[in-house]
Amino acid sequence: MRTVGITGPTGAGKSLLSGYMRKKGIPVIDADEVYHSLLVPPSLCLDALRGAFGDIIFKGEELDRRILSDIVFHDEEKLTLLNRTVLGFVLERIREMLGELRAEGHTVAAVDAPTLIESGFYLECDTVVSVISSPEIRVERIILRDGLTREAAEARVHAQRDDGFYIEKSDIVLTNDRDEVEFFDRCEELVLNLGGAK
Numbered sequence: 416m417r418t419v420g421i422t423g424p425t426g427a428g429k430s431l432l433s434g435y436m437r438k439k440g441i442p443v444i445d446a447d448e449v450y451h452s453l454l455v456p457p458s459l460c461l462d463a464l465r466g467a468f469g470d471i472i473f474k475g476e477e478l479d480r481r482i483l484s485d486i487v488f489h490d491e492e493k494l495t496l497l498n499r500t501v502l503g504f505v506l507e508r509i510r511e512m513l514g515e516l517r518a519e520g521h522t523v524a525a526v527d528a529p530t531l532i533e534s535g536f537y538l539e540c541d542t543v544v545s546v547i548s549s550p551e552i553r554v555e556r557i558i559l560r561d562g563l564t565r566e567a568a569e570a571r572v573h574a575q576r577d578d579g580f581y582i583e584k585s586d587i588v589l590t591n592d593r594d595e596v597e598f599f600d601r602c603e604e605l606v607l608n609l610g611g612a613k
Contacts, residue, residue: 416517418524419609420540422531426553426560426568428591428598433527435602441609442516449508450501460504463536467500468493493525508535523609532584540592543594544605545581577591593595 419436421443433443450496453460456476465473472483487494509526528536529530537543550572557568582588587605588604591598599603 416523417523417541417609418513418526419539420526420531420543421527422529423546423572423581425555426556427548429527429546431598432589432602433511435599439449439606441523442521443525444509444512446505446509446526450505453504453508460501463500465532467496468527480504486494491505506536537584542587542588543585545579545585546589546591547581
């Protein structure tokens with residue numbers, strides 16, 4: 416089974432590509448969804464988070480994601496600690512899910528992960544696809560998508576890696592700077608090159 420890693424900065428259009436691939440019958444594993452599924456108690460991932468950050472990030476048995484976000488958003492060391500704490504659990508579950516898809520007879524499966532490269536998981540993918548877009552366009556998309564102020568959206572964009580980081584590690588780069596129709600044409604070409612669904 417061919418494993419396709421999808422990544423890119425926020426607002427570039429990863430989810431558009433993932434959604435297109437799903438419509439074409441290619442299963443897509445969303446790393447963020449996997450992470451959130453691991454936060455349902457009881458969970459070894461939650462136990463590890465409690466060990467790393469203490470009871471302050473919990474309300475009873477439930478993780479208070481807002482408090483955790485406030486902690487890591489303002490402290491790079493704490494963000495590194497968060498990623499180090501949860502990464503192993505997320506990658507283990509993604510590998511299990513890929514194994515299940517392989518057993519079901521799928522010939523292609525994708526993993527949509529914002530930190531695909533930083534986690535090292537890109538090395539386990541047969542093809543790495545990055546979706547990139549100009550910072551100005553990404554800011555506009557983030558404002559529309561998340562309801563943020565321009566200042567907050569710009570801060571989010573500037574906190575991310577530049578395009579060169581993604582281009583260097585990718586087999587395929589899709590630029591999403593124009594309309595969706597043109598972008599979906601590129602997505603169609605990608606799906607055909609991958610060999611389509613099962």
